[in-house]
Amino acid sequence: MQPRNMPMSGVVDLAAVKAAQEARAKAEQARAEAARQGGGGAVSPDSLVIDVDEAGFERDILQRSTEVPVVIDFWAEWCQPCKQLSPVLERLAREYNGRFVLAKIDVDANQTLMQQFGIQGIPAVFAVVAGQALPLFQGAAPEDQIRATIDQLIEVGEQRFGLTGIAVDPDAAAADEAPAEEPAGPYDALLEAAVAALDSGDLPGAVQAYKDVLAQDPGNSEARIGLAQADLMQRVQGLDPQRVRQEAAERPGDVKAQITAADLDLVGGHVDDAFGRLVDTVGRTAGDDRDAARVRLLELFEVVGGDDPRVATARRALARALF
Numbered sequence: 001m002q003p004r005n006m007p008m009s010g011v012v013d014l015a016a017v018k019a020a021q022e023a024r025a026k027a028e029q030a031r032a033e034a035a036r037q038g039g040g041g042a043v044s045p046d047s048l049v050i051d052v053d054e055a056g057f058e059r060d061i062l063q064r065s066t067e068v069p070v071v072i073d074f075w076a077e078w079c080q081p082c083k084q085l086s087p088v089l090e091r092l093a094r095e096y097n098g099r100f101v102l103a104k105i106d107v108d109a110n111q112t113l114m115q116q117f118g119i120q121g122i123p124a125v126f127a128v129v130a131g132q133a134l135p136l137f138q139g140a141a142p143e144d145q146i147r148a149t150i151d152q153l154i155e156v157g158e159q160r161f162g163l164t165g166i167a168v169d170p171d172a173a174a175a176d177e178a179p180a181e182e183p184a185g186p187y188d189a190l191l192e193a194a195v196a197a198l199d200s201g202d203l204p205g206a207v208q209a210y211k212d213v214l215a216q217d218p219g220n221s222e223a224r225i226g227l228a229q230a231d232l233m234q235r236v237q238g239l240d241p242q243r244v245r246q247e248a249a250e251r252p253g254d255v256k257a258q259i260t261a262a263d264l265d266l267v268g269g270h271v272d273d274a275f276g277r278l279v280d281t282v283g284r285t286a287g288d289d290r291d292a293a294r295v296r297l298l299e300l301f302e303v304v305g306g307d308d309p310r311v312a313t314a315r316r317a318l319a320r321a322l323f
Contacts, residue, residue: 042169048093052103054110061103065128068166069100069157074124076108081140082123088143092150095306098168099154127153130161144298151319194226206230228302236267255281255289259296266300274300275314283321
C-alpha cells in the first residue's frame, strides 16, 4: 500500500476554545496529582512505547493525551509494511524523549478499536490530543514525512493545549533489570576501520566502510551518522569558501549554490546558519529544487544528531515550510 497523507489541516478543529481550556485544566490536574504523589511524574524510557488494548484504551490513550500527544500505530503481525513502519515510529518516540507517546494497537486482537477509528487498511497512524482523535497518515511513509507530521502535531499540542510533554527519567528502569554487558557487535571491526579511515583522511575508504555496514544493517545509527559526516567532508573538500559564499550571496535563487554554502556553514560550525539557509530555500522553491534542499537539510540533521536542540528547532521550521 502506498503511503497516503492525511492532511494536518484537520487539526484546526481541535483548537476550539472550550476544548483547549478543558485540556489545559486536565493537564494541570494531572501534573498536580503527580506532584502530590511525589516526584515529577517522570516516566521510564520504556513507557514511551506501549501496547494498548481495548481495556486500557481510556487510561493509556485518552487520559494520557491530556498530558502529551499520543500517536497510535495500528498494525498486525502479518502486515509487511507495518514491520517497516513500526520500528521507525518506536525509534522516533524514544528520540523525541517525552514529546509524544507511541501507542501500538494490534488490529487482529482489537477489532472494536479498529472499527471505531474507521480503519480501512494498515498500517494506519492516528493521534489523540486532549482526548480528540485525528488521522495522520496511512501506509509506510518516508521517515522525513513522519518527522514533519509529528513535529507539526507537537507544535499544535503546545500552542493550542499547552501540552509540553512528559518528563523522562533514563534511570527509571525496573529494579530487577541489571544492565547486561553488551557483546561485541558483528560490525565493530568495520566501524573501527571507518573511524580509522576518517582519522587518516581517507574519506572514500570511510564512506565505503560505513556503506558496508548499512548494507547489512540498515538501522545501524552509528554507521548512518558516520556516513553523513564522511559524505559532508567529501563534498566540501577542495572548495574555495570565499567563492562559495559569494556565489550564494549573489544568486539567492540558485539552489545548488545555497546547498553548497550550507555544507560549508555546517563544517565551519555555523549550524543555525546552515539550517536556516536550507529552510528558507525549501520555503521559496518547488518541485525538484525544493526536494533537493529538503533532502540535504535532512542529511545535515544526521551529521549534527537528532538529540541536538538546534535540530529539533529546524525540524519544526521545516514542517512549517513544507505545510
